[in-house]
Amino acid sequence: MNDISASGISLNVSADKTFPNGFVFTEFADDADPFDLPSLDIAATAMNVNGDLVTWTAPQPIMPTINAIPGSDGDNNMAILFEANRAAKGKTVARDVITIVATYPDGSTVTLSNGKMTAGFPGKSVASAGRLKSKAYTFAFENISVTRATA
Numbered sequence: 001m002n003d004i005s006a007s008g009i010s011l012n013v014s015a016d017k018t019f020p021n022g023f024v025f026t027e028f029a030d031d032a033d034p035f036d037l038p039s040l041d042i043a044a045t046a047m048n049v050n051g052d053l054v055t056w057t058a059p060q061p062i063m064p065t066i067n068a069i070p071g072s073d074g075d076n077n078m079a080i081l082f083e084a085n086r087a088a089k090g091k092t093v094a095r096d097v098i099t100i101v102a103t104y105p106d107g108s109t110v111t112l113s114n115g116k117m118t119a120g121f122p123g124k125s126v127a128s129a130g131r132l133k134s135k136a137y138t139f140a141f142e143n144i145s146v147t148r149a150t151a
Contacts, residue, residue, distance in 0.1 A: 008105035009035065011066065015096035018084040019077065022099075027072035029134030035102060036065045037110070061140040062112060064100070070124060070132040078137045082120035098139060106149035115141035 014022030028034030043057045068075035084094040098115040119138040127133045 003106075005105060006034075010103050011035065012101045012103070013077070013081075014099045015081055015084075015094070016098075017094045017096050018081050019096075023074075023077045025066065025068075025074040025077070027069045027074035029067035029069055032067035032134045032136065033065070034067055036067075038063060038065075061142065062144050063118070063138060063140050064112065065136050065138045067134045067136050070135050075135055078120065078135070081117055082122070082137065085117050086122070098141075100139070100141075104149070108149040109147045111145040112139070112141040113143045113145070115139050 009026075009028075011025040012022050013025050014020065040060055040062060042060070043055055045053060045055050048054055066078065068078055081096065081098075085096055087093050096117070098112075098117060100112045100115070102110040102112075104110075116139065117137060118140050119136070121133075121135045121137075125133040
């Protein structure tokens with residue numbers, strides 16, 4: 001039997017300037033995918049004029065999204081990271097290099113390194129249901145390292 005439960009996942013998020021010691025993130029949204037590592041295209045293809053298949057590979061960034069409960073400790077830390085790295089007139093940008101280590105209930109880990117926050121929410125948005133919208137934070141990473149569960 002395979003148990004694919006994700007209940008108990010946690011992330012350790014560190015940013016070399018803003019959060020050098022990191023913080024633990026566990027306050028995942030209930031109305032969006034909590035931690036999404038989307039599919040990654042690793043090769044492209046085309047056909048030449050004679051009908052021959054041509055393929056090539058090129059590096060692609062790994063772009064996870066973390067969806068946070070609005071106003072939670074995790075969201076507040078993500079908002080600090082977002083604001084520290086958001087460019088604006090007369091503002092110094094932190095230029096953080098980010099690392100995220102996801103630890104799953106089965107003991108496996110995913111480490112994303114040499115990353116940058118690429119998108120987030122600058123404030124609170126309200127959904128038509130009358131609740132605050134979950135806040136999505138998106139990143140781009142250069143490297144990924146995976147350890148498998150031992151049991």
